[in-house]
Amino acid sequence: MTRGWRSPGSAPWAAGDPDKRYGPDVALVIVDLQNDFADPAGSLSVSGGATIVPLVNAEIERALATGAAVVYTQDWHPAHTPHFAQDGGIWPVHCVQETWGAELAPELAVCGSIVRKGSHGEDGYSGFSMRNPAGGLPVPTELDETLARGGARRLVVCGLATDYCVKATALDGVRLGYETAVLLDAIRAVDLEPGDGNAALEAMAVAGVTLIGSRPSPD
Numbered sequence: 001m002t003r004g005w006r007s008p009g010s011a012p013w014a015a016g017d018p019d020k021r022y023g024p025d026v027a028l029v030i031v032d033l034q035n036d037f038a039d040p041a042g043s044l045s046v047s048g049g050a051t052i053v054p055l056v057n058a059e060i061e062r063a064l065a066t067g068a069a070v071v072y073t074q075d076w077h078p079a080h081t082p083h084f085a086q087d088g089g090i091w092p093v094h095c096v097q098e099t100w101g102a103e104l105a106p107e108l109a110v111c112g113s114i115v116r117k118g119s120h121g122e123d124g125y126s127g128f129s130m131r132n133p134a135g136g137l138p139v140p141t142e143l144d145e146t147l148a149r150g151g152a153r154r155l156v157v158c159g160l161a162t163d164y165c166v167k168a169t170a171l172d173g174v175r176l177g178y179e180t181a182v183l184l185d186a187i188r189a190v191d192l193e194p195g196d197g198n199a200a201l202e203a204m205a206v207a208g209v210t211l212i213g214s215r216p217s218p219d
């Protein structure tokens, strides 16, 4: 079952006609649409992950038609990192640099900058910041600078996964002063615990993120 969901967030401009969603001061941020998350054979495959690619491609087309920037984040880990269970973290090995799993989904149209995260053993959930594995302090990625250089003030976020990297990226977007919207039809949750995805949506709404579209049905 899906039901309509629209939060009173900071980006009502993004909630109307999809063809009017974008403009030169908007950036479409596509989070971690990579084989290990999106492909059913990926090591951290997100249920339904591959199904969002055509929707994301349609958004890319809309964005480019208006002069909006399109930016991709890419989880990009070394073979050993405290982020992985084998090295003391919580996640199966995924998105290792220069491997198939780290590649962006093959059907995804790539028409913009790629910002990598987690390259030096950091926990990299947000596209904007990573957590230093030694000191635990957040360190910025190049995303904010890339967006600022392109003149973006508003963000439309989609990708994988709702309850981790999409959520962290959208929350950081709001914190950094961007009017931020998330496309519900173009995200999917890991749901390590049942309900994680919905809790993430609530957290984003509370923080002022505008949620657009229908909630993904549990499957």
Ligand SMILES: [Zn+2]
Pocket: 075, 077, 083, 094, 095, 118, 124
């Ligand atoms: Zn990762």
